[in-house]
Amino acid sequence: MYPNLIPSFIADKFLIFRNLNKAYKEGELWAGVLFVDISGFTGTTEQLMKNGKEGAEVLSNLINEIFSPRIETIYKNSGFITHFAGDAFCAVFPKDKNLVRRIFTSAQEILDQFIKQGSYKTKFGSFNFSVKIGISYGKVIWGIIFNQHQNAYYFRGEPLYQSAECEKYCQGNDIIFDYSIKSLIKQEKIKFTKIDNSKFKLKNIDFIFRGRKEIRKIKNQLNLGFYPEYLFNLSQSGDFRNVATCFISFSNETNIHTSLSKIIDLVHQYGGYFNNINFGDKGSFLLVFFGAPSTQEKIYLHAVDFVLEVNEIENFQPSIGISYGQVYSGFRGSRSRAEYICLGSVVNLSARLMKKAGSNQILTNHDLSQKINEEYQVKHIGNKKLKGFKNLQPIYKVLGKRTITLKLKYRTDLVGREKELNKLKDKINRSLSSSKKILAYIYGEPGIGKSRLLYELKENIPENIKIFEFQTDSILKKNFNCILTTFNKLVNHQEVIPRNFSLVKLKNNFLKFIENYNLQKYIEKLNFQLDEFFDVISSLFGFSNEKSFLSNLPPQDYQKQLIELVYLLLKILISKNKCILFIEDLHWMDFNSREVFNRLILDSKISSPFIITSRYTENKEKPAFDYVKGIEKTVIELKGLSKESEKIIIEKLLKNNISENLYINIHQKVQGNPFFLEQYCNFLVESNLLEFAENALKLTCKQIEIPTNINDMIMSRIDHLSRELKNLIFISSAYGSEIDCSLFTEILKKLNIKLKPKKFNRVISEGIEKNIWDKKDDDILIFHHILIKEVAYEMQSKQQLRQYHGSIGNILEKTYPGQPSFFSNLAYHYQKAGIDEKAIEYLEKAGDWDKKNYYNKSAIDHYHQLLNYNLPKPRIVNIKMNIAEIYTTIGEYAKVFVIYHDNLELSQNNSELQADNFFGLGFYYYNTGEYLRALSYYRKAKNIYKQQGYKKELIKIYLYTGFILKDKCKYGLAVIFYRKVQNYA
Numbered sequence: 001m002y003p004n005l006i007p008s009f010i011a012d013k014f015l016i017f018r019n020l021n022k023a024y025k026e027g028e029l030w031a032g033v034l035f036v037d038i039s040g041f042t043g044t045t046e047q048l049m050k051n052g053k054e055g056a057e058v059l060s061n062l063i064n065e066i067f068s069p070r071i072e073t074i075y076k077n078s079g080f081i082t083h084f085a086g087d088a089f090c091a092v093f094p095k096d097k098n099l100v101r102r103i104f105t106s107a108q109e110i111l112d113q114f115i116k117q118g119s120y121k122t123k124f125g126s127f128n129f130s131v132k133i134g135i136s137y138g139k140v141i142w143g144i145i146f147n148q149h150q151n152a153y154y155f156r157g158e159p160l161y162q163s164a165e166c167e168k169y170c171q172g173n174d175i176i177f178d179y180s181i182k183s184l185i186k187q188e189k190i191k192f193t194k195i196d197n198s199k200f201k202l203k204n205i206d207f208i209f210r211g212r213k214e215i216r217k218i219k220n221q222l223n224l225g226f227y228p229e230y231l232f233n234l235s236q237s238g239d240f241r242n243v244a245t246c247f248i249s250f251s252n253e254t255n256i257h258t259s260l261s262k263i264i265d266l267v268h269q270y271g272g273y274f275n276n277i278n279f280g281d282k283g284s285f286l287l288v289f290f291g292a293p294s295t296q297e298k299i300y301l302h303a304v305d306f307v308l309e310v311n312e313i314e315n316f317q318p319s320i321g322i323s324y325g326q327v328y329s330g331f332r333g334s335r336s337r338a339e340y341i342c343l344g345s346v347v348n349l350s351a352r353l354m355k356k357a358g359s360n361q362i363l364t365n366h367d368l369s370q371k372i373n374e375e376y377q378v379k380h381i382g383n384k385k386l387k388g389f390k391n392l393q394p395i396y397k398v399l400g401k402r403t404i405t406l407k408l409k410y411r412t413d414l415v416g417r418e419k420e421l422n423k424l425k426d427k428i429n430r431s432l433s434s435s436k437k438i439l440a441y442i443y444g445e446p447g448i449g450k451s452r453l454l455y456e457l458k459e460n461i462p463e464n465i466k467i468f469e470f471q472t473d474s475i476l477k478k479n480f481n482c483i484l485t486t487f488n489k490l491v492n493h494q495e496v497i498p499r500n501f502s503l504v505k506l507k508n509n510f511l512k513f514i515e516n517y518n519l520q521k522y523i524e525k526l527n528f529q530l531d532e533f534f535d536v537i538s539s540l541f542g543f544s545n546e547k548s549f550l551s552n553l554p555p556q557d558y559q560k561q562l563i564e565l566v567y568l569l570l571k572i573l574i575s576k577n578k579c580i581l582f583i584e585d586l587h588w589m590d591f592n593s594r595e596v597f598n599r600l601i602l603d604s605k606i607s608s609p610f611i612i613t614s615r616y617t618e619n620k621e622k623p624a625f626d627y628v629k630g631i632e633k634t635v636i637e638l639k640g641l642s643k644e645s646e647k648i649i650i651e652k653l654l655k656n657n658i659s660e661n662l663y664i665n666i667h668q669k670v671q672g673n674p675f676f677l678e679q680y681c682n683f684l685v686e687s688n689l690l691e692f693a694e695n696a697l698k699l700t701c702k703q704i705e706i707p708t709n710i711n712d713m714i715m716s717r718i719d720h721l722s723r724e725l726k727n728l729i730f731i732s733s734a735y736g737s738e739i740d741c742s743l744f745t746e747i748l749k750k751l752n753i754k755l756k757p758k759k760f761n762r763v764i765s766e767g768i769e770k771n772i773w774d775k776k777d778d779d780i781l782i783f784h785h786i787l788i789k790e791v792a793y794e795m796q797s798k799q800q801l802r803q804y805h806g807s808i809g810n811i812l813e814k815t816y817p818g819q820p821s822f823f824s825n826l827a828y829h830y831q832k833a834g835i836d837e838k839a840i841e842y843l844e845k846a847g848d849w850d851k852k853n854y855y856n857k858s859a860i861d862h863y864h865q866l867l868n869y870n871l872p873k874p875r876i877v878n879i880k881m882n883i884a885e886i887y888t889t890i891g892e893y894a895k896v897f898v899i900y901h902d903n904l905e906l907s908q909n910n911s912e913l914q915a916d917n918f919f920g921l922g923f924y925y926y927n928t929g930e931y932l933r934a935l936s937y938y939r940k941a942k943n944i945y946k947q948q949g950y951k952k953e954l955i956k957i958y959l960y961t962g963f964i965l966k967d968k969c970k971y972g973l974a975v976i977f978y979r980k981v982q983n984y985a
Contacts, residue, residue, distance in 0.1 A: 003333055030095040032135065092155065182200055270306040295815060420636050437606060443622050601631065650681060732744065856889060
């Protein structure tokens with residue numbers, strides 16, 4: 001059973017005011033406020049971090065052993081915890097006749113607990129703690145911010161500030177109170193000494209308030225929406241993890257609620273965790289974590305992107321501190337009240353950096369600046385003394401994001417493709433100079449050198465020509481994947497940019513585009529208002545807006561308009577300068593991206609050249625975009641290298657002259673395939689099959705079976721690698737094209753493969769050295785060639801692969817709990833693992849998510865895969881109804897009829913499902929114009945819904961019946977049904 005994560009006071013207020021249809025709600029109460037600061041946790045956390053998981057368990061127990069009785073004391077005396085702040089918490093005691101007794105009894109009991117036991121022994125040593133308590137009284141303001149992603153609450157007011165101010169006067173194990181609470185003391189026997197005219201130090205109390213010990217459990221906390229679902233699935237124990245901590249201070253301006261709601265949206269957009277809003281002794285600020293409770297690869301980059309976006313919010317002038325490092329994360333508190341928190345010097349450092357930061361300034365520490373300086377512009381502004389830190393701390397200012405292009409590294413110069421390179425350069429030059437579009441397709445078998453040729457071509461493009469790159473994905477094939485992953489790099493051409501535009505900058509830039517390129521006609525063509533147009537554009541950049549015109553479109557128009565708008569956005573971007581579009585691996589492109597590119601190619605006003613690579617299909621066909629008459633099409637089919645080119649490359653790879661016999665041997669094996677040639681040379685070196693004699697390398701006399709084709713060659717190379725490296729290659733081939741090293745280590749643990757960090761890094765380095773992987777960045781590996789991944793995967797038994805996929809699915813599920821972007825991945829891995837229950841769960845979630853977002857073909861694909869499992873009839877019926885709804889959306893009515901007709905037979909013993917299918921058939925006939933049949937099926941559905949008392953379904957039936965009657969000019973009857981809708985609504 002989970003503890004109360006919000007105050008019951010807030011839960012009650014939320015249930016009263018949640019239907020107000022307002023952005024926020026505030027209220028007030030008169031109360032005493034207790035601020036309790038426990039000293040000793042920062043040093044304890046840093047010490048126990050050195051002891052890994054066991055240290056985390058000790059710290060988790062220690063935190064709860066110390067906090068639980070103090071919290072229970074508050075609740076026993078009818079107070080409640082408003083919020084936790086680092087090592088401290090704030091408690092509110094609503095005013096009544098016993099307020100003074102309740103609040104002073106609580107303070108004294110907490111102090112006595114620390115005096116009685118201030119030292120705690122653990123297996124890693126003893127740790128000392130003390131407490132400082134401040135007390136005040138006055139009007140407390142409470143507030144709730146209603147947000148679609150996550151609601152938030154806060155408490156503010158003079159007594160919160162003054163209780164924290166009183167705490168600053170404490171020396172340790174002290175209680176200080178101010179005049180506001182002293183003025184309420186009447187007959188209570190309280191001894192104190194005067195510090196100044198407004199502050200008093202408690203000596204002792206001569207009474208005890210007998211509180212009641214009862215725990216009020218808040219029901220359905222998840223449904224209140226103050227915390228994400230994955231928080232309720234976490235283990236109650238804590239752990240040590242690397243976390244980016246963001247402290248954001250702000251002025252308490254009039255319309256601050258709008259800005260705070262935008263920040264909550266951004267937190268969810270970038271995958272962070274919104275902890276709380278705090279109006280306290282450090283001013284007004286909010287706290288956000290990236291990497292806890294859940295994390296992603298390079299999570300600190302998400303955090304930096306987030307704070308850059310926050311810094312751009314209109315009329316919001318934050319001061320931001322951000323740092324990254326290891327913290328303790330977990331729940332702190334008791335059953336009465338707890339919170340998910342992060343503790344450690346890294347958290348304290350971010351808070352201090354926030355205090356140092358000026359308006360609209362982002363400050364960070366040395367460690368994070370070093371991690372991000374290749375992608376972001378940072379500036380060292382000096383070494384400063386910060387409270388709580390012995391040494392001077394180097395401080396850096398984050399200025400923005402750099403535009404970076406990752407360049408691959410090749411071991412040799414381009415050899416043997418000069419003719420093809422020159423042909424492409426000539427075609428591009430003629431296209432750019434004449435403003436005539438060309439499509440240049442580069443085809444070839446795997447390993448023949450398509451990507452290598454493209455790389456060299458890009459290196460030869462003049463600097464004044466903009467390059468737009470679109471790389472498809474062999475596994476995910478998500479909707480708009482190759483376009484959406486490129487948008488962040490393409491929207492602006494300045495040196496320093498945020499990863500995603502803020503809404504304000506985005507709008508300003510597009511206003512300029514509209515003015516400069518006369519885009520008003522496109523808006524008129526789509527029948528948009530200007531604001532509606534920007535709502536749509538912003539949604540493509542991840543800005544959620546349920547009020548945008550796109551979200552209110554009829555389902556059948558949604559997908560068509562979305563493709564139209566992505567096309568329009570790309571057109572705007574590529575029209576800004578002379579540019580070339582590079583599209584790699586067309587054979588893997590998703591349907592929606594292909595539709596967008598077909599539109600761009602068809603557009604006669606776009607003259608940019610398109611350079612496209614692709615494999616042949618299994619039938620030896622050449623994938624291509626839709627044919628457009630009048631557009632020049634160039635096809636380059638890469639064949640094997642010439643003998644002369646082969647020999648040059650071999651000698652460059654082996655760094656020596658080679659004998660004629662050695663060349664003949666290699667040539668016979670590789671047949672001019674550059675990648676095969678590289679792999680074969682590696683194989684000869686690794687197998688010690690070469691020796692130097694008579695001024696040239698030649699084959700040894702050692703007897704060994706030499707592979708005859710590229711797949712066999714790769715298999716043989718893998719077989720000759722170390723056991724540890726071979727295992728990692730096999731596992732990573734099941735993982736995907738890109739491998740996250742941090743997740744990789746978790747997968748190894750799940751598989752009980754024990755590799756210490758140093759050994760793991762050594763094996764990874766060996767794989768990079770042997771051209772198995774390339775390093776994309778610090779934590780991400782990519783296979784040197786997709787063939788290595790494919791061959792390694794095929795080498796393994798089904799049983800072995802099932803084990804790998806199951807472990808990968810398990811780790812992904814834990815790392816990205818409840819994240820829709822991973823539903824498809826999880827379904828894939830659990831299907832391959834043969835874990836049917838999980839595969840079914842995530843296929844359905846992926847299908848539902850795709851359906852909700854109108855990724856229709858993807859949703860249908862997931863649902864059809866789901867139907868391959870042995871499911872109960874009612875579930876089959878529901879899945880088929882989902883498919884039918886999608887077919888209705890895209891206008892494939894013949895398929896709709898077949899599904900609903902078949903479902904009637906499947907649902908004979910379930911009246912509710914029968915009614916749903918009657919309604920579906922009615923809707924089918926309504927869409928096809930057969931109104932009498934539609935009314936017949938609506939009546940059948942209505943009779944069942946009436947018996948069951950389903951008002952929502954009846955409203956739909958009455959509404960569509962009204963539509964039919966209106967279309968048939970029976971206005972009086974139509975009005976009757978519309979009134980029924982009103983009555984039921």
